[in-house]
Structures are given as C-alpha cells and as structure tokens.
Amino acid sequence: MADTDTLELLLRKLERHTPLPEADRRAVLALPAHGRSVPPATYLVREGEPPTSCVVLLSGFAFRHKIVESGARQIVSLHLPGDALDFQSLYLRYADHNAQTLTRADLAVVPIAAMRELVTTRPLVARAVLMDLLIEASILREWIVNIGRRNARARLAHLLCEFACRMDIIGLSEPDGYALPMTQEQIGDALGLTSVHVNRSIKALSQEGLITRKGRLIGFPHIKELREVGDFSELYLHLDEAIG
Amino acid sequence: MADTDTLELLLRKLERHTPLPEADRRAVLALPAHGRSVPPATYLVREGEPPTSCVVLLSGFAFRHKIVESGARQIVSLHLPGDALDFQSLYLRYADHNAQTLTRADLAVVPIAAMRELVTTRPLVARAVLMDLLIEASILREWIVNIGRRNARARLAHLLCEFACRMDIIGLSEPDGYALPMTQEQIGDALGLTSVHVNRSIKALSQEGLITRKGRLIGFPHIKELREVGDFSELYLHLDEAIG
DNA sequence: CATATTGGGTAACTTATGTTGCCATACACT
DNA sequence: AGTGTATGGCAACATAAGTTACCCAATATG
Numbered sequence: 001m002a003d004t005d006t007l008e009l010l011l012r013k014l015e016r017h018t019p020l021p022e023a024d025r026r027a028v029l030a031l032p033a034h035g036r037s038v039p040p041a042t043y044l045v046r047e048g049e050p051p052t053s054c055v056v057l058l059s060g061f062a063f064r065h066k067i068v069e070s071g072a073r074q075i076v077s078l079h080l081p082g083d084a085l086d087f088q089s090l091y092l093r094y095a096d097h098n099a100q101t102l103t104r105a106d107l108a109v110v111p112i113a114a115m116r117e118l119v120t121t122r123p124l125v126a127r128a129v130l131m132d133l134l135i136e137a138s139i140l141r142e143w144i145v146n147i148g149r150r151n152a153r154a155r156l157a158h159l160l161c162e163f164a165c166r167m168d169i170i171g172l173s174e175p176d177g178y179a180l181p182m183t184q185e186q187i188g189d190a191l192g193l194t195s196v197h198v199n200r201s202i203k204a205l206s207q208e209g210l211i212t213r214k215g216r217l218i219g220f221p222h223i224k225e226l227r228e229v230g231d232f233s234e235l236y237l238h239l240d241e242a243i244g
Numbered sequence: 245m246a247d248t249d250t251l252e253l254l255l256r257k258l259e260r261h262t263p264l265p266e267a268d269r270r271a272v273l274a275l276p277a278h279g280r281s282v283p284p285a286t287y288l289v290r291e292g293e294p295p296t297s298c299v300v301l302l303s304g305f306a307f308r309h310k311i312v313e314s315g316a317r318q319i320v321s322l323h324l325p326g327d328a329l330d331f332q333s334l335y336l337r338y339a340d341h342n343a344q345t346l347t348r349a350d351l352a353v354v355p356i357a358a359m360r361e362l363v364t365t366r367p368l369v370a371r372a373v374l375m376d377l378l379i380e381a382s383i384l385r386e387w388i389v390n391i392g393r394r395n396a397r398a399r400l401a402h403l404l405c406e407f408a409c410r411m412d413i414i415g416l417s418e419p420d421g422y423a424l425p426m427t428q429e430q431i432g433d434a435l436g437l438t439s440v441h442v443n444r445s446i447k448a449l450s451q452e453g454l455i456t457r458k459g460r461l462i463g464f465p466h467i468k469e470l471r472e473v474g475d476f477s478e479l480y481l482h483l484d485e486a487i488g
Numbered sequence: 489c490a491t492a493t494t495g496g497g498t499a500a501c502t503t504a505t506g507t508t509g510c511c512a513t514a515c516a517c518t
Numbered sequence: 519a520g521t522g523t524a525t526g527g528c529a530a531c532a533t534a535a536g537t538t539a540c541c542c543a544a545t546a547t548g
Contacts, residue, residue: 017335047479048479064385066385066386066389068389068393068394068475069475070393070475072393073393074388074389074392074393076385076388076389077385087378088378088381088382090374090378091261091371091374091375091378091485092375092378092379092382092482092485093482093484093485094479094482096382096385096386096479096480096482097382097385119367119370119371119374120367120371121367123363123364123365123367123370126363126367126370126374127335127363127364127370129374130334130335130363130370130373130374130377131335131336133374133377133378133381134331134332134334134335134336134377135336136381137332137377137380137381137384138332138336138340138341140381140384140385140388141308141310141320141321141340141341141384142310142340143388144318144320144384144387144388144391145310145312145318145320147388147391147392147436148318148391148435148436149312149314149316149317149318149436150312151534151535152534152535183494183495183496184495184496184497185495191392192391192392192393193535193536194535194536194537195495195496196497196498196535196536196537196538197534197535197536199496199497199498200498200535203497203498231312231313231314235291235292235338235340236340238336238337238338238340240337241335241336241337395504395505396504396505427524427525427526428525428526428527429524429525437505437506438505438506438507439525439526440505440506440507440508440527440528441504441505441506443526443527443528444505444528447527447528489548490547490548491546491547491548492545492546492547492548493544493545493546493547494543494544494545494546495542495543495544495545496541496542496543496544497540497541497542497543498539498540498541499538499539499540499541500537500538500539500540501536501537501538501539502535502536502537502538503533503534503535503536503537504533504534504535504536505532505533505534505535506531506532506533506534507530507531507532507533508529508530508531508532509528509529509530509531510527510528510529511526511527511528512525512526512527513524513525513526513527514523514524514525514526515522515523515524515525516521516522516523516524517520517521517522517523518519518520518521518522
C-alpha cells in the first residue's frame with residue numbers, strides 16, 4: 001500500500017468532525033509516515049513499554065486489552081479501519097495497555113516526534129485529535145455501563161449494534177450485515193463474559209430471530225428490536241459533531 | 245471562595261504534568277471564571293443536553309453516571325478536588341452522560357468560549373488538556389477491566405486503592421486513611437454491584453483485617469496486602485509523566 | 489497423509505452475585 | 519416530640535453466569 005493512501009486515510013479520520021484549512025491538510029499529508037502490513041495477533045503496543053510511534057489502522061481490525069492477575073484478559077476497545085491507535089503515545093511515557101491486531105492489517109506508522117510537532121503547530125489539527133479522544137472516552141464510558149449494568153444478552157446485542165454503526169460510518173457495512181472479526185472467546189473478553197456464555201447468548205439471540213448467522217457473518221433482520229434488547233442509542237458515538 | 249483561588253487550582257491541575265510558560269499561566273489566570281457553591285447531588289451535566297460551561301471542582305467530590313433502560317445506574321468516573329469536569333463540553337455538541345456532585349462542592353465555572361479560545365491560541369495549554377484527557381481515558385480503561393474481570397472483593401479493594409492514590413496526589417490523604425464520600429449504594433453503582441453485595445464485600449475485607457472502619461472513615465492497616473487483593477498498580481494513573 | 493490446533497457447540501454442575509424483605513439507627517423536617 | 523427518609527446491616531432464597539469436560543469440524547503443520 002502506497003504511503004499516500006496511508007495519509008489520505010489519516011486525514012479523513014481527522015476531518016471527520018471538522019474540516020481543516022488547506023495548509024493543515026498539506027501538513028498532515030507531508031507527515032513522514034510509512035506503510036506496514038502485519039498478520040493477525042500482532043502486538044502494536046505493549047503495556048509498560050514506552051511508545052515508539054503513532055499507528056493508524058488502514059485496513060483490518062485491532063483491539064486494546066489488559067491482563068489481570070488471575071490471567072484473565074479484558075478487551076477495553078475495538079478499532080476499525082481509519083482509527084488512530086495511539087494518540088496515547090503522544091504525551092504519555094508508558095503504555096497502560098496492550099494493543100493487538102485482530103486480523104491481517106495494513107498500518108500507517110508515523111514517528112511520534114513528527115506527530116507531536118504537527119499537533120503543537122497546528123491548533124486545528126490539535127482540536128481534531130482532541131475531539132477524537134473525547135469520543136473515544138465516551139465509548140469507554142458506554143462500555144463500562146454495558147459491562148457493569150446489562151445482562152449477557154443485552155451486552156452482546158449492544159456490541160453488535162455498536163459495531164454495525166461504526167462499520168456504517170466508514171462505509172464498510174453490507175446491506176445485510178457484516179463479518180464480526182472476533183472469536184467467541186474474544187467477544188467474551190470484550191464483554192466481561194466467558195466464551196461459553198457468549199455462545200449461549202448468541203444462540204438465544206439467534207433463536208429469537210434477532211440475528212442470523214452464516215459462520216461469522218451476522219445478519220440483522222430486526223435491527224430495531226436488537227437495538228431495544230441492547231438498550232442501544234448511538235448518541236455516545238457523537239456521529240454528527242461538526243462544530244464551527 | 246474568591247475567583248483567584250479558583251483559577252489557581254485550575255492552573256495547578258493543568259501544570260501537574262508539564263509546566264507552562266509565564267504568558268500561558270497569565271492567560272489561564274485571566275480566564276473569566278466565577279465561583280459557585282452547590283449542595284450534594286447537584287447536577288452539573290445532563291445527558292443529551294448541550295454543554296453550557298467548563299466546570300472545575302475546587303472542593304468536594306463528584307461523579308459521572310449513566311442510567312440504563314432497566315433504571316439501573318452505572319457510575320463511570322469519580323472526581324476529586326482539582327479535577328476539570330468538562331473538557332468534554334469543549335468540542336462535543338451533546339453530553340453523553342450525567343455529572344453530579346457527591347458532596348457539597350465549590351466550583352469554578354468557565355465559559356466554554358473562553359476555554360476554547362485559550363486552548364486554540366495556547367498550544368501548551370492544549371497539550372496539558374490533552375494529557376489530562378489521555379489519563380482520564382486510561383482510568384476508564386482500568387475501570388472496564390475492574391468491572392469486567394475482577395470479583396467483588398477485588399473490585400472494591402481496587403477502588404479503595406485508586407481513591408487513596410488520587411487523594412494522595414492532591415494532598416488530601418490523612419496518615420491513617422480517608423472518608424470515602426459515597427454510600428454503599430453509590431459504591432455498588434461504581435463497581436457494577438448491588439449495595440447488598442458491597443456490604444458483604446466490605447464486611448469481608450474488614451474481617452480479614454485489610455481495612456478498618458469508623459462510619460465512612462476507612463483505614464488501611466495493610467495497604468500492601470490490599471493492593472494485592474485489588475490487583476492494583478498505579479501505572480494507569482500516570483502519576484509521573486512530565487515530558488520535555 | 490497423519491495429526492495438532494483452533495474454534496464452535498453443548499451438557500452438568502457450581503458459585504458468585506442479585507433479589508426481596510426486614511430491622512435499627514441517624515437525621516431532617518414539621 | 520413525632521414522623522419520614524436515607525443509610526447500613528443482614529438473612530433466605532433465586533438465578534445469571536462461571537467451570538469443567540466433552541464432541542465435532544475445519545484447517546494448519548509436520
């Protein structure tokens with residue numbers, strides 16, 4: 001994948017909520033980024049290590065996670081193509097979590113120094129980064145709510161709805177559903193459940209006719225009902241936040 | 245409380261991780277803020293409403309929460325004196341959560357426009373705000389892990405340790421513990437538990453000798469063991485992150 | 489080819505946590 | 519003083535979710 005494609009996608013990400021003036025756009029496109037393709041399960045960030053670069057997902061999926069003392073894993077966020085994986089690394093000395101690819105992925109890798117320089121000298125780029133972080137924090141809050149106060153069936157429905165929404169934003173949604181790029185164990189780790197119980201919950205939603213399945217391809221014949229089951233409202237995704 | 249005290253505290257918050265040049269400090273102190281005292285349970289932000297101002301907690305405690313369809317509440321973060329409650333409001337059109345005081349509190353209220361202007365024209369202030377957000381996101385991730393993958397006893401121990409650490413940072417810790425400004429029901433809402441089970445868990449920690457109690461005053465005779473029980477490591481609080 | 493390995497599926501059983509309900513104390517309000 | 523309301527405490531019982539232990543199919547791997 002050519003480096004220009006790389007930076008186009010980063011730019012699109014930054015401009016999702018607020019357009020940038022031409023000078024800023026050029027500065028973004030002039031970043032010294034390079035592309036890189038990696039297999040599934042590649043570590044992009046390791047807890048406790050100092051960050052080395054800013055990574056943007058061009059294609060493929062990724063997740064962040066932490067391991068607790070018992071050895072259990074909790075996935076704390078999912079990332080889709082276009083997501084900037086590590087604004088964290090901009091100003092924090094050590095990573096507080098791991099990040100790993102879920103699938104094969106193409107990455108844009110930007111040196112931290114260049115990204116810092118950009119954010120420092122371009123207030124509107126800084127604002128775009130800030131907005132992205134605000135929205136990420138909002139999603140984290142909703143995940144806390146999901147895990148803390150909803151039962152397994154609702155949690156799963158909520159995750160499926162969120163993924164559908166986010167796929168939709170970046171134009172990756174098919175008319176009849178999508179392929180969720182996660183094993184049932186990974187879904188469990190994202191929802192604070194065991195894989196066995198995820199399996200039970202999938203079966204439940206399936207038998208109720210709320211989802212259909214062909215392997216990992218999931219269809220949503222009654223999206224309205226599914227959203228109700230998952231108590232899902234996309235407000236927390238702040239989809240339409242353009243500010244003058 | 246005088247307005248100057250107000251802004252001093254905001255400045256101290258912003259400079260926690262990176263000192264600001266004199267011009268920036270003066271700009272912060274020149275913000276058109278005003279003080280306000282409010283009783284417990286005062287709403288500072290309401291989900292779905294457009295933000296009206298940036299609030300900084302001068303004294304007292306606050307929390308953010310969301311209500312799910314079943315009526316259950318999940319507290320998604322706690323805030324101590326010095327915390328800026330709403331950088332969110334800087335660039336997002338609608339609040340995605342509620343914020344409410346836990347106790348009597350003194351607030352510094354800054355108009356959004358002034359805060360935006362400051363962040364736009366002062367890159368180093370923008371950086372300080374960004375760092376604050378990055379750390380807040382890190383805490384949110386740790387809460388997801390806590391709720392998703394630890395049992396009630398560990399969750400509670402973790403919360404107590406986090407609170408101890410954060411009280412310590414701002415110089416509010418007493419040698420022998422602190423008064424946790426929350427009812428058992430609120431603790432439950434923060435941990436994804438019921439108040440009954442919080443009561444059980446407090447009793448358990450108490451009987452093991454890991455905490456002592458006089459009303460809401462909690463002591464930590466064996467902080468090391470308590471941290472082990474809570475699988476607590478303060479790395480995620482990014483306490484020492486000064487970057488050149 | 490043989491055979492690990494991974495992922496999905498499911499049953500039987502266990503357990504952590506939730507639910508309901510009740511009592512006691514402390515305080516706030518009239 | 520008297521009555522309500524919030525909070526902590528606790529026991530009895532209910533249940534959602536975890537644990538363990540299998541099977542099967544698909545697909546890497548030697």
